[in-house]
Every structure is written in C-alpha cells, then in structure tokens.
Amino acid sequence: MVRSTLAPTMVGGSGVVSEITTPPNPAKLYSSLRESGYSNPAAVADLIDNSIDNHAHTIRIYVEPKSGTLREDNTRIIIADDGMGMTSDKAAEALKLGSDTDHDPTSDLGKYGMGLITASISIGRRLVVLTKTLEGDLLIAVHDLDTIYERNQFIAELRPANEEEAALWAEYAVNSEHGTIILLEKCDKLNYTIAAALITRLKKHLGQVFRLFIAAKSRLGDTFESFVTINGEPVYAVEPLMLEEYKDYIFPKTREMIPTFSELVEDFSIDVPIDPSEPALGTDSLRVRVVTLPQLGYGLSAELGVNAPNQGIYVMRNQREIAPSQTLGVYSRAQDLNRFRAELHVPASLDKRIGIDWTKHRITPDQALQDILRQRLGPHISSIRKAYNRKRTETTTVDHKSYETLIAKKAKLLSLPTVPKIERTSGGNKKGTVTPKGTDVQREGRSDWAARMRDRCEFREAPMTASGPLWDIDMHGQKIIVTFNVDHPLWVRYVLDANKTDGSDQADVLELLHLFSYCLGTAELSTFTEDEMWERLINMRQQLSNNMRVLLT
Template sequence: MPVRAWYDVAPSAARLTGSLRDIGYEFPAAVADIVDNSVAAGATRIDVTVEFDGEDSRVVIADDGHGMSAGQLTEALRFGTRRSYRRGELGRYGLGLKTASLSQCRTLTVISRSSRSVARTSARQLDLDLVEEWDQWVIVDPSPQDPVVRSARQWLAEGTGTVVVWQALDRVLPEKRPSGGWARRRLESLAARTSDHLSMVFHRFLEGSDGLTPLVISVNGQKLRPWNPFALQEPHTSELPRQQFEIEMAGTTGLVQLRRFVLPPRDCFTSAAEFERHSGPLNWNRQQGLYVYRANRLVQWGGWGGIRGIDEHTKLARAALDFDNDLDSAFNINVAKMRVSLPAQLRQILEAPVNELCVLANDAYRRTSRGSARPFPTDVDASPEVRAATQAAATAGLALRMAAMQADQWVAWQRIEETLRAQSPEMAQLLGLDG
C-alpha cells in the first residue's frame, strides 16, 4: 500500500470554543455539571454563591473534595480530558467543566488543593478573550494576588478541595446596564432556580440514600432540602413491586431497575403545603412519568418517554428508572446530562409495567373525585347499597384492566375499552373505564 501524505489540521481554538458555548446549558444545569465534579471528587460539602456586583458579578462553586494537583488541574481544563471514567462516575465526555462554565461566562478560574498536610494550592485560568486573541488552546496561571485566588485560598485553608469561579458573565447579565436592578433581580432569580434544580437532581445524595455518603449543598448560604419526587415520607404513598431488566446494545450489557409509585391524592397528604411542594417545578400533570437516574443522579424527569401520553387522571403516577454509566451509549445521554433516549428494546419492556402503574394511579385519582366527576349518586346522597354497588363496579373495572395486562392482552383490551366507551358510555363510566 503506497504511503499517503497526511496533514495535521488543528481546529481553530477561537471558533470552536465559541461554538461549544452554545451546547445547550441553562444556568441551573451548568451549575449542576460543576457539582457533578465535586461529587466525583468525594466532596461532602458544596457551597454555591451567586454574587451580584455589576460587571464584576461572579459565581463561585466550592467543595471539600480531594482536590487536584497542578498537573491534574491543567489536564482538567483540556477540552476532552485524557482520562477514563470508572463505573458509577458522573462524568462522561471530559467536557463538562469547560462547556458548562463557558456557556455562562468568559473567564473560568479553578483553584485546588490536594494535600491535607501541605497548604499548597494550584490555580489555572481559561480566558476566552485570550483564546480568541491568540487562537490557541491556552490556559494561564493567574497571579497569586488576584482577589479571586486569594479568596479561594481562604476556603481551602482548612483542607483539600476545589473552588471554581465564573467571571465576565456575558451570557447571564445584560450587555447594557449590567449594574441595574434588572440584572440584580435576574441573578436572584437564577439562584432560586438553581436551588430548586440541585435539590431535585441530587436529592439522593442530599438524603444519603442507597448507601451514598450524605452531601450538604448550600446556595447563597441556604442549605438545600432534598426534593424527592416520590414522597416517600408520606404514609399513603404506595410502591409496586420492583423490577429489573437486562439491556444489551452494541455488545454492552447492563441492568436497568424500575421502581413505581402511586402518590397520595391531595386529601391524603399530611398537609396542603406538602402536597404543593411535591407538585414539583413542572406541576402535577407534567411531573408525572419516568424519573431517569444515571449513577443515582437524576438526568431526566416527567413524561412517559413515548410509552403513553400525559393524562390528568394519572398525575399521581411516578416511576424511577435507574441505569449506570456502562449503559450510556444505549441511553444516548447528551453532553449536558439533561436528556436521554429510552432504547427501543427497553421502551417495549416498560409498556406493561407503566400501564399497570397508570391504571392504579387512575383508580386512586378517581376514588377521591368520583363523587363530583360522575352523574351517578354521590357518597353524600346515595344509599349504602348504591355506594357499595358503585364501588364494586369500579373495582371490577380495575380488576379487568389488571387481568388484561397479566394475560399480555393490553392492546386488545384497549380496543375493548374504546368500543365500550363509544357504545355504552354510562357502563364504561360506572366501571371506571371512561378515561
């Protein structure tokens, strides 16, 4: 075979870094990606500070993890870090620290300490202005007298850890009047949204559940309370039997675990405040569905992944779907770790257990609203005999649905329901099959 000429065509640093800024991060998701690194570093405490100071506003994310040496810090700021990720790690592409940060700011500074016995810190800075001016992949060692570095060293005085600082927040503050009241309110709003986001995405770490080391995260000095979508502390939350599936794709085999929950209706929550809190950022209807976890970190929530549609009558149904990073390629996780695609093989497997969950959630919903939702006699004005017959009919409808699922005849049963609703809507309503 003849030897062919080859050419080293390095990408333009200025153009490519500019493109990577538009990878799709929102502010809370960008902060969460930095927190991923802190969790991977074994941190037990993470402080997020969103500080308004006009053009000098900054975001600081500090942790007490194991820190990085000077060489590790330099490598961490490489686009496409030259390292592999172990099973269970939250990292994926070696891009998160850079792409998440630069999606919000133009200057990224990282200060780290890796030795408990020696109070020595290392600092590196990635400045987009410098990259664009030189059109090279360069980072610099900031001055020890830089106020950012000096402040970070105070945080690191007691032990190991890493401090990430975002400055020149051009994607956050308005280009005109960055010192105005609107800019201040925007940062305050982003801090509040970030608190809600981190409370949800890292709720298992905040709870210390599933054998995880308990993690404390604070935003602007306020310790976060975990938001568990499944209301496990509520006595009337019910859980169906857990299931586990083996997925194989492109030579990779891994396990996926499914947990299914029916949350209590409003009147069965311990308080109205708890019912409202568990409605979540998207509110009850859009919070129903699958909550997909990668290595215990929530990466996608709400909706049924194409298995079925969102329905008012199934808003109490939520399910946890867990996989580890050995199945990343099967789930096609994106760089921001905010979206996954259910493998077609898994979607087919999930259809029956998801429909079973929704039938039970539908029944729980209708038990609380049946009196006002149906033209039949209500619990108030009906005789005990009529109330018992109405409840028996609804129970029979639920039993028929469950039997169809267990017999693997769900598609046929759906056609039967459609026919019954069309030809005898009163009977379908009585059996609880009208939605």
C-alpha cells in the same frame, strides 16, 4: 489528531497518499458550545458533579451579589469544595474539551470530559480555578474566552498562585489543606436578572438533582447541616416521590404541608443486557421504584407540584438525577396520571441503552428497554387511570353523546393523530400488533379494522380547580378523550350558570366548546410528540386558561 485521508495523487511519477490535519476553529467551536442549551442551574449542577467525583464532603456555593440586580460586570458565582484537589497535570487536562482523566464508571458522575468547560462557558466567559492537593502547592488556572477569541487558539493559563490569589483561597476554601474553588466571571449568559430568583432556583434544582447525596452526606441534629450550601444557607432535598424515608432532609415548611406520604407500590430490579449485540459484555441491573402520590386537595396539589409537568419517571444515573418527569415512550402524559411517579436508577454501564447524550440531560431509551418498562409499569399506570376515571365520572352534568356521535360520524374526513404501534414478528413471520398487559393503549391487528370506526371520541368532566386548564386532552388507543374542567370560570358561567336560567344560548356554547376543544386537541396530539414540546404545550394551555380566568372574574 483528526486526519482526513485523500485519494492517491501523482507526484514525480509515483503515487503518494496525502494526509492533512483537520483541527476545529477554536472561536467558532466555543461559540457553538455556548449555545448547547444549558440552563444556569443545570450548569452549576454539572460543576458540582466534578466536586463529588473528586470526593468532596462539603460544597459551598456563593452567588455575588447576594441580592439586587445581576449584571455581567458585577456577578460572580463561586463553587468551593473540600475534595482531593488537582495536580498540575490533572488541572491541565481538566481545562481541555474532552479531557481524559481517570473515572470510575461505577460511581463517577462525569462521562465525556466536557463538563468543566462547557458548563462554565454557558454562564460566563472567564473561568478561574484555584486548586490544591494535600501535599501540593496552590495552583491557579484561568480559561478566558476573550483571549481565546482574540488569538483563536485553545489556550489557558496554569501556574502557582500569587499572594492575592492565595488570599482568595483563604477567604473561600472549605479546607485550607486541599480542595478546589471555581470562579465564574464575566457572566454574560445569566438566565436571571434578580439574585434572589437565581438563588431560589438553584436551591430547588440542586436539591432535586442531588437529593440522594444530600440524604447520604448531610448531618442531622439540632440544626440541619447540608453537604451543599448557597450563601451559607442549606440546600434541602427536593423529593418528587414524596417518600417518608427522606422527610428529615426536605425543607421543613414543605414537610409540614404533606398530610401523608406516598405509598411505595413497587421496588424491583431488572437485569438488562449491556449491549444486546455483544452478549459477552453480560448484563447489569436497572432499579425501578414506583409510587402513588397521596390524594391531595387542589390547593396542596398546586403548591406541591402534583400536576402534569411533574408526573412520570425520574431517571437517576449513579444516584444523580439526569432527567426529571419523563414518559420514556411508556405512556402519554395526561391529567389522570398526576399522581404517578417513578424513579429509574441506571448504572453507567447502561448509558448506551438509556440513550444518554453528552450533556447528560436528554435520554432516549432503545425500543427493547421501552418495552420492558412498559410491561412492568403498565399495570400500575392503568390502576391510577381507572381510579381517577371512576372519580371524575361521578361529576358528569352535561350530556355529551350528541357531540361524540357527530364527531364519530365524520371521523373518516378528519385528520387525526397516529396511534403509536409496536410491531412484532410471529413464528409464522406475519407481522401483527400487541396490547401491553395492564395498559389502556390498544394496538390494533388486521382483524380490528371495523373497530377503528367506533368510539372515536369521548367527553368527560372533572374538577381541576378554578386556576386549572379549561380542558385536558388524552388519547387511549384511537379514542380522543377531552375532559372539561368544571371549576373553570368559563365553564361555570357559560355552562353551569346558563343551565340554571333559560339555557337559550347554552346549546351553541356547548357545541362550540366540544368541537373546538376536540379539533385543537387532535392537532396538539399530532404536532407535539416529544416530552419537551409537550411540556411547553401544557404551559401554553395553562397561560391561555389563566388569562381567560382573569378576564372572566
């Protein structure tokens, strides 16, 4: 019960403290939670968390209808498992927001007791749960938002199942003796209108999120038997690090496209205080696995997702992926790091340090943890960048110096993005700045003011395929680096081909390209600072580039 204590008031000549209860409005609360940002695949993954926490060995998902158009009145998503099932008391608790059920923090995937309700209502208004323990009766629970909205109360139905509901159990149960079946109905918040599109996306998302569970719980033999299926078809592991140890669990056609697997560069653990402000809580370990993806051709890179949106650090909590392709403040996303991938394994005891939110989908590590990761990952990131830059330097065909000089000359008049700095306090209590070892990020101190006016920008060229972006933007220290895609039809037509003729218009085109890309790039770096925003920006650039390619070819 939430209480609000009011100031003492005079009643009958004596001071009395008044207390009021402040329960939330059920209809408004549920309406707000439905807009929590869940995608349909993320919601299904959170429901599977409950099955795994309940010791399921097999999970079967059904999307009905299996093909055609999905509508609110014809769609049902079913998740069946062979876990331990729930007693009446446990089922009643699970239907609450913020349920208080027993959890093992060392292995369980749930955290706040919000998953069953918030995940289900993000897809449909009606949740039906059929559950049975080994020694118990078959129970049914119904959580219907239409009823909650009508009566504006936190209510649900829980009772023994009738014959019709027992028949439904017999049809979908993984094990007739125990387990749980979840049915999502009145699906009015589907992100997909075509069944095949939803099924394909579910397979990919669940295969990546639960890849370690698929490798641990699935059976290999003449045919692959995954511990999770969708409409009877196995869900294969999606392995963003491309490590050979998982080759038997990934989709066979994907495995055939990989000519060579990744090189595992580092696999190390870091002891981290659970709470720096409370040393008595002790420490726990982060595990970090770092790989360099194989060097692939442009076609294979596109097919296998070796690109800017997929580069970075994949955060795993209790063996389950909670956040893909993150920068975590360790580096800036750029084209030259497409082959950089890492896994960060976080125990639940470090949830506070990693900054996990209640949806388990967004994380914000504290500054001290960012510093540790930057120090350990910096040399590897720097090595990949240097190798990439050596390769693309060889392709330079245009003299960019004049444009670099023009921009540097007017740098004081330009609005430029802020260089991220990390303040440290020296022994003499004087604040300075540092350069993390092995990285390209320069942190300036007071004595470096003169250097700030040099090397403001650099233009480069690199092959990024005809369907790639027209240019890529990056920031190293205070230097803005623009890399033009020499394969793009616009560059080929107006720069390379123009150079083969008289080149009379080439100078104007080159000046426009250099100045426009620089100005737009600096605006992007100043405006789009979050990972999620940066991913949208990359997608916007790609769409712009694709439309330009279509118009020019």
